[in-house]
Amino acid sequence: MKSLNLYSLAYHGAGVLIVVFVGAYVARSAFYVETASPCSKRYPAGMQFALQTNDGALMSPPELQARVGLPERGVLENTKIVSVSRGPSRVALEVKLANVTSMESDSAEPHNGLNFRWRPLGLNSAQAACLTYNLWLPRRFEFGRGGVLPGLYGSMMGSNPAFAARVAWNDKSEISVDVERSGAKTRSINDASRSKKALTPGRWAAIEQEVVLNSSENSDGAVRLWVDGQLLTEDTRISLRTRGINN
Numbered sequence: 468m469k470s471l472n473l474y475s476l477a478y479h480g481a482g483v484l485i486v487v488f489v490g491a492y493v494a495r496s497a498f499y500v501e502t503a504s505p506c507s508k509r510y511p512a513g514m515q516f517a518l519q520t521n522d523g524a525l526m527s528p529p530e531l532q533a534r535v536g537l538p539e540r541g542v543l544e545n546t547k548i549v550s551v552s553r554g555p556s557r558v559a560l561e562v563k564l565a566n567v568t569s570m571e572s573d574s575a576e577p578h579n580g581l582n583f584r585w586r587p588l589g590l591n592s593a594q595a596a597c598l599t600y601n602l603w604l605p606r607r608f609e610f611g612r613g614g615v616l617p618g619l620y621g622s623m624m625g626s627n628p629a630f631a632a633r634v635a636w637n638d639k640s641e642i643s644v645d646v647e648r649s650g651a652k653t654r655s656i657n658d659a660s661r662s663k664k665a666l667t668p669g670r671w672a673a674i675e676q677e678v679v680l681n682s683s684e685n686s687d688g689a690v691r692l693w694v695d696g697q698l699l700t701e702d703t704r705i706s707l708r709t710r711g712i713n714n
Contacts, residue, residue, distance in 0.1 A: 503701060505693045506597035506677035514587045518548045518558045525550070525558060539583035541567045546581055554671055555601040564614070584620060595679040606669035613637040618644070619678045621707060630707045632678050632690055640664055642699060644676065644692050648707065656690055658700040665694045681706050 507513075518526055525548045526534070532542040545563040564580045590596070598619050618633035630648040635655075637643070642665045643657030666672055673695050681688030688708075691701040 503677075503691055503698050505675050505696055505698075506691065507599045507675055510595075510597050516585055518560055531560075535583040535585065540578050541581040542583060544568070545579075554603070555673070559601075559603070580614075595677070597675060597677045599673070599675045602666070602672045602674055603670070604666060604668040604672075608668040610636055610638055610640050610666075615645075616674070619676060621678075621680075632676065632707075634674065634676055634692060636666055640666055642666055642692070642694065644690050644700065646690060646702075646705065646707070654702075654705070656692070656700050656702045656705075665699055678707070680708055 518531075520526055520530065527548075528543045528546055531546060531548065532539060535542060541562075544567055545565055547561045547563075549559055549561050551557060551559045562581045567578045567580075596619055598617065600617055602616065614636055616634040616636070618631060620632075621630045630646065632644055632646050635643055635645045641657065643655050646654045646656065673693075675693040677689065677691040679689040686704050686706040688705045689701065689703045690705055692699050
């Protein structure tokens with residue numbers, strides 16, 4: 468059986484406007500650390516999600532749509548790549564959290580914002596991944612009923628169910644990682660005492676998410692989340708797959 472692939476999933480739920488710059492770091496082995504430093508400092512290789520063409524021009528929404536492929540929602544309607552004068556990067560992906568109305572949906576629920584899956588090459592045998600990006604929220608951003616930020620997605624083969632570890636915020640601006648696995652109840656990893664007000668409108672926030680797969684039949688996987696270098700929440704006894712990487 469082929470091994471697990473880890474993909475990043477960009478999805479946005481409810482709100483007004485989000486500016487996001489996405490980069491991903493991957494590794495072919497799991498890193499156990501007693502003191503969990505930000506994962507970007509521990510992974511030896513990285514791949515960046517480019518927002519510019521080969522000649523340095525900003526991608527247009529159709530060019531971005533062609534790059535991300537299918538499935539996707541909201542790329543044409545709700546995205547724009549913009550120049551940034553004061554930020555961690557010169558360019559950013561601006562996301563408008565408006566309804567997606569130009570396509571038919573396989574769900575009765577309305578969709579808004581943006582949804583696409585980025586599939587970096589070379590992840591077929593990855594057992595751990597680290598996703599990093601910088602997020603900016605407008606000063607008058609309303610957290611509403613909550614929403615979802617970019618996260619990590621795992622595609623399983625054979626008897627293994629797929630999983631998604633999505634970074635989310637709630638109506639109190641608390642941040643968490645919601646882990647979904649086929650056939651299992653959604654698990655929310657959250658430390659409200661540390662995550663409350665982690666997302667502050669009007670400023671950039673550096674977000675890092677790490678996922679380490681569990682070994683065969685054991686609940687020894689890990690999910691961690693940092694904001695601005697501070698570990699907000701972690702779970703080191705989680706099961707994301709039901710069979711080992713070599714099965």
